Amino acid sequence: MNAERGRNVIVTGAADGIGLAVAERYALAGARVTMVDIAAERLYERVERLAARGSAVQGEVADMADAAAVRAAVARSVEAFGAPDVAISNAGIAPFVELLSCELEEWQRVVDVNMTGSFVFMQACIRSMIDAGVPGAVCATSSGAAFQGRVGGGAYSASKAGALMMTRVLAVEAGPYGIRVNSVAPGLVDHGFREGLGDFVPAEYSERAARLTPLEHRASASDIVDAVEFLCSERAAHVTGTYLRVDGGASVGQYGSAWSRQE
Numbered sequence: 143m144n145a146e147r148g149r150n151v152i153v154t155g156a157a158d159g160i161g162l163a164v165a166e167r168y169a170l171a172g173a174r175v176t177m178v179d180i181a182a183e184r185l186y187e188r189v190e191r192l193a194a195r196g197s198a199v200q201g202e203v204a205d206m207a208d209a210a211a212v213r214a215a216v217a218r219s220v221e222a223f224g225a226p227d228v229a230i231s232n233a234g235i236a237p238f239v240e241l242l243s244c245e246l247e248e249w250q251r252v253v254d255v256n257m258t259g260s261f262v263f264m265q266a267c268i269r270s271m272i273d274a275g276v277p278g279a280v281c282a283t284s285s286g287a288a289f290q291g292r293v294g295g296g297a298y299s300a301s302k303a304g305a306l307m308m309t310r311v312l313a314v315e316a317g318p319y320g321i322r323v324n325s326v327a328p329g330l331v332d333h334g335f336r337e338g339l340g341d342f343v344p345a346e347y348s349e350r351a352a353r354l355t356p357l358e359h360r361a362s363a364s365d366i367v368d369a370v371e372f373l374c375s376e377r378a379a380h381v382t383g384t385y386l387r388v389d390g391g392a393s394v395g396q397y398g399s400a401w402s403r404q405e
């Protein structure tokens with residue numbers, strides 16, 4: 143059992159993918175975990191499954207684009223478990239939409255969920271940490287797309303870049319309270335997005351891109367959780383306002399041995 147026993151953790155986008163893996167990791171290590179997601183049925187199924195294994199978990203249904211719902215979810219979590227020691231802003235969407243033809247509503251939805259939702263969530267969590275005198279840790283799931291563009295991913299990239307900058311400013315503001323704010327920036331992750339990324343990154347591209355990264359494979363959700371857990375742990379006590387790229391080296395170079403193996 144690790145150091146998370148007895149801590150309060152809140153995770154958004156927790157009904158699937160990386161968020162679910164984060165919630166499971168902390169819950170099974172003995173933390174009290176609030177899982178927030180828009181997909182009620184899937185969320186409650188996951189919550190029940192974890193509760194059946196003896197974990198202290200609660201589910202909160204909220205659309206990240208609905209500020210009142212996000213604030214209410216955080217408030218109910220604080221009521222049930224106390225202020226979070228660890229807050230993970232992870233929910234995100236990545237619809238394929240080219241900027242040159244993007245309708246305002248499509249742009250707005252991506253920004254509302256990925257950037258404004260993350261702002262509202264992190265602000266609510268950090269305020270509750272400050273009120274309770276908890277020197278907590280916050281981690282946002284950013285993306286390699288915050289640094290690099292791809293056709294169809296413009297709104298997503300912009301929202302992730304904005305959210306990333308926000309974590310850095312929050313680190314500056316929350317630092318004096320002993321609260322740390324960081325991000326992880328995954329490259330391609332094995333399980334993929336539930337919605338959106340299938341169009342955004344076609345399977346054959348994803349395969350090819352994975353082969354061309356220095357480590358020659360995609361991350362598993364568990365690789366991302368390892369980075370999140372580190373950044374929110376006491377081992378990262380002096381780390382704030384930074385991002386950790388978990389991308390198999392994709393951001394520093396391509397090809398790896400695929401290049402040297404060329405006939």
Ligand SMILES: NC(=O)c1ccc[n+]([C@@H]2O[C@H](COP(=O)([O-])OP(=O)(O)OC[C@H]3O[C@@H](n4cnc5c(N)ncnc54)[C@H](O)[C@@H]3O)[C@@H](O)[C@H]2O)c1
Nearest residue numbers: 155157158159160180205206232233234285331334335336
């Ligand atoms: N999968 C990847 O390759 C990848 C790569 C880089 C970054 N990321 C980031 O990681 C995070 C998690 O991605 P994932 O791959 O686990 O995605 P996923 O689609 O598997 O899971 C996302 C979860 O967020 C929930 N969600 C979606 N919209 C929501 C909303 N409006 N309000 C509340 N919940 C909402 C979904 O219901 C789902 O349970 C995202 O922020 C994504 O941008 C993913």
